[in-house]
Amino acid sequence: MHNIKIPSSQLSPAAWTYERLGMYIKDFEADLDSEHEIGARLVSFGQSITFxxxxxxxxxxxxxxxxxxxxxxxxxxxxxxxxQLSVLLMAMKK
Structure with missing residues (x-):
């Protein structure tokens, strides 16, 4: 992730979303045990992928x-x- 802190009002929509996603991911990972890591399930066109x-x-x-x-x-x-962004964060076995 970028380490430069720019006021939210000056970020592009993608940069702001990226920063916000980083905060969600960090918060989610804080609650995981040592056997799990963060994963995502994305659904598009009737198919889903977990990674x-x-x-x-x-x-x-x-x-x-x-x-x-x-x-x-x-x-x-x-x-x-x-x-079109919609991401389900999930715990996945390492």
Missing amino acids: HIQKVGYHGPDIISFDGIDSNGQKVQLIQHMS
């Missing part, structure tokens, strides 16, 4: 990306417009 989140990023003003590993050990990257 371990390794990195969240953005490209302003409106794109959010998620990098991770799926249940088969395959590398995945989701690139999504902010207007």
